[in-house]
Every structure is written in C-alpha cells, then in structure tokens.
Amino acid sequence: MDCPICGSDNIEILNSKQKTTKKKFTEKYLLKCEDCGHVYRNIISLKKPRPYRLIISEQDKSHKTTIDLSPSDNLKVGDTLLSDLGQVEVTGIEIGDRRVNKSKLEDVDTIWASSVEIPARIGFSVDLHGEVDSYKLDLERDFEIAPGDIIKLDKHIVKVHVIKTQEKKLTSGFAKAGVIKRVYSKPVKFNNYDYDLTRNIFKKTK
Numbered sequence: 001m002d003c004p005i006c007g008s009d010n011i012e013i014l015n016s017k018q019k020t021t022k023k024k025f026t027e028k029y030l031l032k033c034e035d036c037g038h039v040y041r042n043i044i045s046l047k048k049p050r051p052y053r054l055i056i057s058e059q060d061k062s063h064k065t066t067i068d069l070s071p072s073d074n075l076k077v078g079d080t081l082l083s084d085l086g087q088v089e090v091t092g093i094e095i096g097d098r099r100v101n102k103s104k105l106e107d108v109d110t111i112w113a114s115s116v117e118i119p120a121r122i123g124f125s126v127d128l129h130g131e132v133d134s135y136k137l138d139l140e141r142d143f144e145i146a147p148g149d150i151i152k153l154d155k156h157i158v159k160v161h162v163i164k165t166q167e168k169k170l171t172s173g174f175a176k177a178g179v180i181k182r183v184y185s186k187p188v189k190f191n192n193y194d195y196d197l198t199r200n201i202f203k204k205t206k
Contacts, residue, residue, distance in 0.1 A: 001042050003033035010034040024048060047071040052105065054081075056088050057114045059121040059138075071106035081113065088113035089178075091166070116141060116178070121202060123182035126156050134206040137197055141178035147171050150188065152196040154204070158185035 002009050015030040029042045051066040067083050069075070079090045092112030093100050119138040126133040135153065147170060149160045162184040163170040 001029065001031060003031075003036060003038055004040060005038040006033060006036040008033055008035040014039070020048075047106070052108060053110045054083055054088075055110060055112050056083065056085055057091070057112070058118055067111070069105050071104070073105050074102065075105050075108060075111070076102035080116065081111075083113070086115060086117040089116050120177040120180065122177055122180045123205075124153065124197075125182060125184050126153065126158050127184065127186045132206060133204065135204050136202040137200045138202045139177035139197075139200055141176065143177040144174045145177065145180065145183060146174035149195075150190055150193045151185065152193045152198060153185075154198055154201065156185075156187050157190055157193050159188045160185050 001011055003011065010033065012032045012034055013029055014032050017028045019026045019028070024047055027044045029044070030039070031042055032039045047070055049068040049070050051068055054065050054067045056063045056065065063085055065084055067081060069081075075090060075093060077090050077093065081088050081090065090111060090113050093103050093108055094110035094112065095103060095107050096109065120141045120143075122137050122139060124135045124137050126135075133154070133156070145160060145163060147160050147163060151158055151160065160183055161171070163175050163180055164182045164184070165175050165179045166181060167179075
C-alpha cells in the first residue's frame with residue numbers, strides 16, 4: 001500500500017470497508033500519504049482459506065491432518081506453519097506427482113512438514129576402519145555441530161569429518177541439528193573432547 005506518488009510507506013488509513021463472499025474477502029481502503037499528502041484508494045482481495053492436506057513427520061512417525069490456508073498466498077520450503085498439532089516447518093510441496101520448493105497455494109495438493117516442537121533426531125556414524133558404529137541421537141534443534149569438533153559418544157572419542165544436511169554435505173562451517181541428516185566421524189586418540197553426546201543417544205542402530 002505504498003504511496004504511488006512518492007513511494008512512502010508512512011500511510012494513514014482514512015477509511016476502510018470490508019466485503020465477504022463465499023470465496024473471497026475484499027477490503028477497500030481510502031489512504032493518505034503522510035509525507036506528500038496524496039490521497040488514494042487501494043483494494044486487497046484474498047481468496048478465503050480452504051483446507052490443505054498436511055503430513056507432519058515426528059522423527060520415526062508421521063501424522064496426516066489438514067490446515068486452512070488462503071489459496072492467494074505463496075508457500076515455500078522452510079516456511080513455518082501453525083497446525084493443529086503444533087508448529088511445523090515445511091519440508092516439501094507436492095503438486096500432482098512432483099515436488100517443488102515453492103508454489104502458489106492454489107496449485108498445491110499436499111504439504112509435507114516436520115515438527116519443530118520436538119528434538120531433532122539425527123544419524124551419527126563412527127568409521128572404525130571398515131566397520132561402522134551407527135547411532136540415532138536426539139538433540140535440541142538449535143544445537144550446532146561443526147566439522148572438526150571432537151566429541152565423546154558412547155565408548156568413542158571422535159572427530160567430525162562430514163555433515164550431511166537436508167540440502168548438502170559440509171566439510172567446513174557448521175549446521176544446526178534441525179537440518180542435519182547424518183554426521184560422519186572417525187576415532188581419534190585424544191583424551192579431551194569438546195562435548196559429550198552419550199546421553200543424547202536414542203539407540204545404537206549397528
């Protein structure tokens with residue numbers, strides 16, 4: 001609703017009228033720019049919310065539900081939504097038989113998401129020169145792991161070499177547990193370590 005004359009967003013609403021139909025919500029505004037004094041009208045028209053199929057992942061489980069959203073809105077992977085099962089982050093958008101990273105909601109068939117109200121469950125591999133010990137860890141979603149970290153895990157003290165996230169592999173920088181799929185590590189002959197994740201082990205998988 002920026003001023004069409006000077007582009008300012010310092011706007012005063014002089015009057016507004018609402019109109020609702022079965023499919024649309026329309027609001028008409030009479031506006032005045034506080035900077036240049038220009039008076040003008042603006043109309044916002046939105047399609048009424050409708051239910052969308054929502055599949056929420058909670059670690060090893062998934063829940064099917066619906067969420068009411070306006071078809072006029074846009075949606076992208078990474079967006080946060082408030083569902084009837086709590087706050088979730090969009091991880092996939094399904095249109096027909098294909099997945100996209102963003103779309104107008106009127107084209108969307110199914111929304112895939114993960115809960116952000118429970119700990120993240122990540123894989124953690126320890127390379128034992130041919131054999132691998134694998135674990136599932138439950139970590140706070142904001143917990144940061146970086147290549148080069150020295151970690152105590154179960155009977156091992158290891159150095160992180162590679163972190164696989166939902167989008168890429170990292171050999172530098174860091175990643176938060178909320179986006180990590182698996183951490184790859186190798187044992188080191190150190191007595192000291194940066195932190196101990198033994199108590200975060202959900203189970204040893206191999």
